[in-house]
Amino acid sequence: MRRIIILIASVILASSTYAQTTKPTSLKIAEAIDPIPVKRVHPEYPPESARIGQQGWVKVSFVVNQKGRVVDPVVLDSSGGRGFEREAIKALKKWRYEPAMENGQPVESCANKVQLDFVLAEGRSGATKKGLVKLKEIAGALDQDRFDIAATLLTDFESNIGNGYEQSFYHFYAAKIAASRKDTAAQITHLQGAIATYYDFQRHIRKFYVGDAGFSLGATAFALLVDEGRWAEAINLYKSLSFVSGSDERTEIKQLASYVEKIDNFEGMVPVKLSLDERAVVLHQLIRSQFAFTSLEGQIDGLEIRCQKRRETYTFALDSQWNIPESWGACSVLLKGQPGTKVTLVEMQDS
The missing domain is CATH 1.25.40 (Serine Threonine Protein Phosphatase 5, Tetratricopeptide repeat)
Known part of the structure; x- marks a missing residue:
């Protein structure tokens, strides 16, 4: 029997942490404001890449917490070498935001993505x-x-x-x-x-x-x-x-x-085959608010749901179905485990 996990948005406590009450209540958003950039630090150019004229880019998913700080950045893809990834993460952690607001209270914003480009001002435009x-x-x-x-x-x-x-x-x-x-x-x-x-x-x-x-x-x-x-x-x-x-x-x-x-x-089910990369992660952006996992080859150590206004971590299971509240906004599923692990996720029509 499949276990249904209904994710209910609980009341935000004064300490800015989420708590699950004995009777979770649905949170209706009266006002929601996305995080606003206040300070963005340019990443340092990796010396080893600059010496040989190498350029690149890095795509990162990250969370902006209630204090406007960037936390838990995850590299999704990159080109040009791991040195660019290292400098991109270091720079992102120095970025500052006015935090996202919900009903007048600061909340985490967890569906942020950015691509940082590393380009030499006097670099060549064509191939050698x-x-x-x-x-x-x-x-x-x-x-x-x-x-x-x-x-x-x-x-x-x-x-x-x-x-x-x-x-x-x-x-x-x-x-x-x-x-x-x-x-x-x-x-x-x-x-x-x-x-x-x-x-x-x-x-x-x-x-x-x-x-x-x-x-x-x-x-x-x-x-x-x-x-x-x-x-x-x-x-x-x-x-x-x-x-x-x-x-x-x-x-x-x-x-x-x-x-x-x-x-x-389209109203049918949408199966998605996912594979953890060499960084031992995979991020899938959901188009539906209900999903389940139907197969696993390998090992999953962590399951995190990252949404615009909320994120939660869960134990991975094949016998469960997750139902995400609309109030959480657009969401992605982040899986962590062994590189090469394969899993099938099925998105279901919203009920």
Whole structure:
């Protein structure tokens, strides 16, 4: 028998901690205000990366607590090396916010994400001569469907990647190799990596001109995300691409709009296959407020639900169903455990 876990928003105590009373009461939001940035510290450039002209970016999920401080940051993805991850986390912990407010009281805001870009002011805009030679070798192997050779060449190229231009081609070719191996998760990761390298979504601009490639890769990534049940990510990607200058004239964006409408109207269950990365975490953004886990291969040590206005930790279980109150806002599920662990999450139609 499946155990139903109804997550009820309890009253906020004066000490700003959440407590579960003997009779939990539903909290109706009269007023909710998102956290407002007060101080943002730029990350230091990793010396080892600066010396070789290496550039990169880091995507992070984080919580803003009741005091306006950034806590529990989790790296979701990055490009360019672990040095960028280290400096991104150090900088984020120095950021300060006016905390989110709910009914006049400060509350945690737990659905925050940011991408920090590391770009050298005087860095080169194209590939090095050595990089171009490597890229041509990889492209030649891929044109002949020699995917194993291409993968070996790409691994060698990865250790010498410099700027965003070279990173974009690395991810583009890695996505092709993943597709040949039917590794959809890796294909999506590298497509998203290429897109993140092309675009600065926070400023709605292209970082450098890539012709039609960026929008085409975006459309491919969107289709794969939909097929994999990662619908909230697909919709967010569509919205991000829609804000980029010139997107309103792109056929790809117009086609994606019709798929977004179908997603909004779909009433069936949405199964999602998740895999913990080498950082031993995976974050899934929910599109529904009810979900359950139906399979597990490996080990899950922690389950955390991060929402706009609340977060809670639970024991992972296959025989349970979680029902999230609407008042918590948009939510994501964060799983921690052994790298490579695979789990199936099923999102269910809201009752």
